[in-house]
Amino acid sequence: MQDDKVQNLPFPGNPVVPQTFDDSKVIQFQCNKGIACWNACCSNIDISLTPYDILRLKRRFDTSSGEFLQTYTVPYEMEQNSIAGVKLRPVANGTACQFMTPQGCSVYEDRPTACRYYPVALLSLRRQDEYTDHASYALIEEPHCLGHKEPRQISVANYRKEQGLEPYDDLARGWRQLILKKKSSGPSIGKPSKRSLELFFMVCYDIDRFSQFVASDGFSDIYDLPTEELKNILCDDVELMQFGFRFLRQVLFGEESIALRKEATEERRVRLQERQQRLETEATARRAMEQDEMYDPEE
């Protein structure tokens, strides 16, 4: 792999064979219910979720994103890049997926991207001078998975189709690009603040909270979204998720695509200036007090 490319391994911890290929590669694999290793892969999980995975699953359970996240996921920081991520939470005191049943996956129609891809891994690559990413793939060969011994040959392109991955990948592209951009920003930007991690988490994973934020007066005071666009975003989770990626590109990387209200920009500038002055005044007062204590004549 070239140095000027940034790699995104969506399945950390898995033994990915370090050989990458494009989707014309033919692999030998088939998973079926009668196989001796049935459910072995779901008994010990390490599944990262995309924003669209969460959207599908929360819809399935007809629950809020907040409740879904609390019950079925654990937050984590991706690698050393301090990017907020979310994984499936296994059963209490165990390693198996909460959705695993003796018959197989109980959320099969809405199973996450990583489950659909297995045993293929999607690697997103991006040159530092480009914005778009390029997909490439690798094969995960774990000893417990007997699917590799089944005689079926299939290209990665057809495997992706079979597993219904095209819409999943299309709808996660904005999120993957944000991650790649954050990774490639590296130390020049430094460790992101707790606030930017929380913002990334809310926008990407807690879609109902993000919806409340976009619907709030505070948001409209700052951003000048046409009423019709705002309405469309607020009544469609997928539209809202895509808007969220755009919003994060603006907030985190300064790529302005959402108009700011003039008054809000001015108010923000004044607020920041006042805050700066207040901090300076407090620092001066603190320094003066410290000097007074140092020369206290009663000591």
Ligand code: SF4
């Ligand atoms: S979501 Fe389904 S396929 Fe994925 S690990 Fe859980 S049980 Fe297995």
Ligand code: SF4
């Ligand atoms: S063949 Fe592989 S993917 Fe299928 S059940 Fe067995 S371990 Fe899981």
